Amino acid sequence: MLDLHHLPGSDLQENTVLTFRRHPITLIPLFLTTVILFALPPGAYFLFQILRPELFAQQPIFILFLLLATAFFLSGWLYVFQSFIDYWLDVFILTDKRILDIEQKGLFNRTVSELRLYRTQDVTAEVKGVLRSLFDYGNVYVQTAGEEERFHFEDIPHPNHVAKMILEWSEEDRKEHLEEAVEDFGMADHEKAAKKIEP
Amino acid sequence: MIPLYVFLLAWLIFLVLYGVMALVSMLQFVRFGVAGTGTWLSTITFLVVALCVVFGTGWYLLGADWMQTLNLFGSLSSSVPLIQ
Numbered sequence A: 001m002l003d004l005h006h007l008p009g010s011d012l013q014e015n016t017v018l019t020f021r022r023h024p025i026t027l028i029p030l031f032l033t034t035v036i037l038f039a040l041p042p043g044a045y046f047l048f049q050i051l052r053p054e055l056f057a058q059q060p061i062f063i064l065f066l067l068l069a070t071a072f073f074l075s076g077w078l079y080v081f082q083s084f085i086d087y088w089l090d091v092f093i094l095t096d097k098r099i100l101d102i103e104q105k106g107l108f109n110r111t112v113s114e115l116r117l118y119r120t121q122d123v124t125a126e127v128k129g130v131l132r133s134l135f136d137y138g139n140v141y142v143q144t145a146g147e148e149e150r151f152h153f154e155d156i157p158h159p160n161h162v163a164k165m166i167l168e169w170s171e172e173d174r175k176e177h178l179e180e181a182v183e184d185f186g187m188a189d190h191e192k193a194a195k196k197i198e199p
Numbered sequence B: 001m002i003p004l005y006v007f008l009l010a011w012l013i014f015l016v017l018y019g020v021m022a023l024v025s026m027l028q029f030v031r032f033g034v035a036g037t038g039t040w041l042s043t044i045t046f047l048v049v050a051l052c053v054v055f056g057t058g059w060y061l062l063g064a065d066w067m068q069t070l071n072l073f074g075s076l077s078s079s080v081p082l083i084q
Helices: A024-051 A059-088 A130-135 A159-176 A178-185 A189-197 B004-032 B037-061 B072-076
Strands: A016-020 A091-095 A098-104 A110-116 A120-126 A137-144 A150-157
Touching: A016 A150, A016 A159, A024 A059, A059 B004, A059 B037, A091 A159, A098 A150, A120 A159, A130 A137, A137 A159, A150 A159, A159 A178, B004 B037
Parallel strands: none
Antiparallel strands: A016 A091, A091 A098, A098 A110, A120 A137, A137 A150
8 A cells, every 4th residue: 555654765854744645526427427327227227117017927037137237336336436446546646845646547447657846847727617617626737857748637626726826845855956857857058157156 | 949048048148248448447547646535436326237237137047047048039929019
């Protein structure tokens, strides 16, 4: 399991600041699928009872229906569980040193992207649409100096607050890693010279 | 005329395959999930519901006579009109 207090590749003084996933509202289609899944077998039973009441009076027919209904329900239930796994295993973790974007695609496809905070160049929060505005969820884009230029966090709650936190912690981390930040972003010659003169 | 135990056999094979897929899903979930209540609760919920359905169905089917035969097309068709 992924322990938030002992993240892979972390150093001793790293602390988890924020953990977020997609907004639960994105689970509504899955919830509706679950409701339909629970309702279909008994619904079919009652429908047959109304239309053809003599059908289930024969035990073999009822047993066949029961086996098919059970197989249908279990298959759907597994599908719901796997869809939930896909949601639950997508995690964005902000620590005081880095951002981790863990993305699960299906059961056996997993991508972990990591960004050192001092390499963050720009953070953009985006809230588009009525539903997103009402429930305050949207996208956050993190522009970096790394190989993957832009991190994209989709449909996360309170994107403005998250963007602000990323920026604040980036500033803190940049102070600790000034030399590396200078290498990544570059500085004008006169600024470099001014830094050399200062005691 | 198809004996009922044929359908039982097919159902049992389905259950075995289902069990394997469910086990793999749960192992992946527990392995890569964030340690916490949510992961355990959702895994247990899935397992409990699935087991309840399987054992509930199995309990009912214990009393069935599997040597009965089923004439699928004969049983499903009827001279009684569908809507009276």
